[in-house]
Amino acid sequence: MAGHGEAEIRKYVKTCIAVFSSLMVLTIVTVAISYVHLDTPSAIAVALIVATVKASLVALFFMHLISERHAIYYLLCLTGLFFLLLMYLPSGWYHDEMKIHTVWSVLPQPAEAGHHGGEAAGHAGEAVADEAAPAAEAHH
């Protein structure tokens, strides 16, 4: 935060209390929406939008990003770029069904541990985590 005068600090505290109330209300909104049981794509979109608004409030006011030095903005832009790259990586797999088929049929293949095959996994990719390790070993 740039200015540290007493009046400014008192004003800042008032802003933070307002932000705090907004965050509480938005938390209730997020939970309330989850009880509506929207279809999955809409639910993900709404939940992520509300979470992003909350995160922005925290970053802008609590972390003083609304009035910060340029050095921090440059640093965060670079971080944001790499973060987006990380989020983009899985979407590359999503669009290439061949790849995702390869990855997810290769990993659960070895059934030595007594688990059923990957394709038959009925619940939440059951046993995939278990079998990933032996599969990785088999590749070396």
Place this chain on the structure above:
Amino acid sequence: MEIAHITKPHPETGLVNSKLGVWLFLASEVMLFGALFSSYIIMRIGSTSWPHGYTILNVPLATVNTFALISSSVTIVLAWASLKLNDFGKFRLYMSATIALSFVFLVIKYFEYTAKFAHGLYPSTNTFLAIYFTMTGLHGLHVIGGIIVNAYLLGPGSKLWHRSPDQFANRVEGAGLYWHFVDLVWIFLFPVLYLL
């Protein structure tokens, strides 16, 4: 030897070095948690089915935890503001509240974990629980780290206030930035793991 640019901003960046250091650290933390969120997406789109978090996890408890973390973010801001207003007594009060709220979060998390274990639900049970325990576990470690730093600033570290008030206020601000980041990560973890 005196550390350079610890109370007076560096002419190039306009920032005290400690603050720049905390932000660089937080940038690396964004990548750490980013990698896990990326893994979550890969696991979810690669699975034949994925459970709704609320069918396995306890949403009311996690909501209380969200309130606790948001409240602790405000109390640490108030602790820093109290120092800026030269009120050391209030700083101690708000910092104690921050630590108390952090413990509320951890205790609730402990009950959540033990309830899962009691029902035979472990990280090895399925992919959803694997990523749930990994992400909330790493976040929990960050909460513990924050408690240690904040407790130091409340206890032995607070002696610095009498020698160098500006430097001490900057330390509290740095700890606050970290704590807000921990809150920020939870703001995404809560809907992603519990509500979707």
